[in-house]
Amino acid sequence: MFLRNCWYVAAFAAEVAAQPVARTVCGKAVVLFRTGGTVAALEDRCIHRGMPLSQGGEVDGDILRCPYHGLEFDRAGMCRKIPGQDYVPSGARIAAFPLVERNGLLWIWTGDPARADPATIPEHHYHNDPRWEWRPVFLEIECDWSLLNDNLLDLTHLGFVHKKTIGGDPAAHAGAEMKVEHRDGRVHVTRWLANTEPPPFYRLGHAFKGKIDRWQEIEFRPGLVRIWTGGTDAGTGAYEGKREGGVQFMGFHGVTPRTAHSCYYHFTQARNFRLGETELDERIHQAAFATLLEDKAVLEGQQARMLENPGRGFIDIRADAGGLQGRRLVEQCVADEARTGAAAA
Numbered sequence: 166m167f168l169r170n171c172w173y174v175a176a177f178a179a180e181v182a183a184q185p186v187a188r189t190v191c192g193k194a195v196v197l198f199r200t201g202g203t204v205a206a207l208e209d210r211c212i213h214r215g216m217p218l219s220q221g222g223e224v225d226g227d228i229l230r231c232p233y234h235g236l237e238f239d240r241a242g243m244c245r246k247i248p249g250q251d252y253v254p255s256g257a258r259i260a261a262f263p264l265v266e267r268n269g270l271l272w273i274w275t276g277d278p279a280r281a282d283p284a285t286i287p288e289h290h291y292h293n294d295p296r297w298e299w300r301p302v303f304l305e306i307e308c309d310w311s312l313l314n315d316n317l318l319d320l321t322h323l324g325f326v327h328k329k330t331i332g333g334d335p336a337a338h339a340g341a342e343m344k345v346e347h348r349d350g351r352v353h354v355t356r357w358l359a360n361t362e363p364p365p366f367y368r369l370g371h372a373f374k375g376k377i378d379r380w381q382e383i384e385f386r387p388g389l390v391r392i393w394t395g396g397t398d399a400g401t402g403a404y405e406g407k408r409e410g411g412v413q414f415m416g417f418h419g420v421t422p423r424t425a426h427s428c429y430y431h432f433t434q435a436r437n438f439r440l441g442e443t444e445l446d447e448r449i450h451q452a453a454f455a456t457l458l459e460d461k462a463v464l465e466g467q468q469a470r471m472l473e474n475p476g477r478g479f480i481d482i483r484a485d486a487g488g489l490q491g492r493r494l495v496e497q498c499v500a501d502e503a504r505t506g507a508a509a510a
């Protein structure tokens with residue numbers, strides 16, 4: 166069951182330029198395109214004979230032309246022209262989805278359009294702030310989006326899955342002080358790893374004197390996980406708010422359900438140190454990409470086993486507290502949507 170009344174990241178804004186782009190969001194095939202600088206999202210199915218408009222559709226002025234027999238559609242999905250005839254039947258239209266460009270991201274809503282309030286799109290100013298630098302990573306992962314949400318809400322896997330990248334000491338991760346709260350319609354997981362070894366990834370950014378005080382502060386709402394992470398020299402006041410002089414990262418993880426067993430992962434990691442250093446930027450980017458591929462392998466392995474063993478359950482452990490709260494929040498949202506009958510698009 167998809168949660169449809171939710172803003173999800175459909176793509177990075179820069180991905181949608183002259184050519185239409187295909188996505189599937191909550192099981193719906195969507196074509197994203199840009200006319201005169203404005204982005205739009207339509208059902209990726211021509212009303213004439215079902216041709217996917219993303220497969221060679223042409224943007225021309227403010228219309229999208231079907232690549233099969235040339236029907237033309239505007240941003241609202243209305244058919245404006247049919248080659249070889251001088252009239253367009255009433256009702257010749259395809260579904261249009263609310264789509265908003267903000268902070269370098271395209272946010273889509275596939276639920277009840279009457280409930281699509283752009284004011285509820287999470288603001289992510291780091292993408293527009295010259296004091297921060299970021300690069301995008303896009304992955305398609307063959308797993309239910311909830312497995313990726315679980316993964317991001319339980320960072321004890323870092324010491325095992327990400328030994329070679331952002332890892333650190335597995336015992337320090339597993340034993341970290343952790344607080345899980347559910348407030349403001351979000352789940353917050355705070356983890357502090359005091360007096361621990363800096364991981365290789367952090368050493369790229371700063372010459373630490375020795376051990377560090379490390380923080381991981383996670384905020385989850387359906388469609389988006391944000392993770393503030395960083396570290397400073399141990400005992401210099403990180404937990405009292407003094408976080409200068411080390412490394413700080415703002416992780417953006419746009420998690421979008423694609424089908425029941427696949428999702429999109431839109432990742433950025435903004436950093437506020439050593440800006441403009443392209444070589445460092447490339448190393449951090451490559452390390453982040455390697456990290457995400459480590460997660461992808463785990464998630465797709467899990468999903469395969471789950472499909473092979475339908476109905477078999479799992480045990481929960483202490484580290485699952487955040488993930489379980491996240492699942493509860495999604496279940497509540499799905500139940501609310503079912504109650505208000507608002508899932509129609």
Ligand code: FES
Nearest residue numbers: 211213214231234
């Ligand atoms: S299928 Fe699109 S114009 Fe015929």
Ligand SMILES: [Fe+2]
Nearest residue numbers: 316322326460
């Ligand atoms: Fe991971």
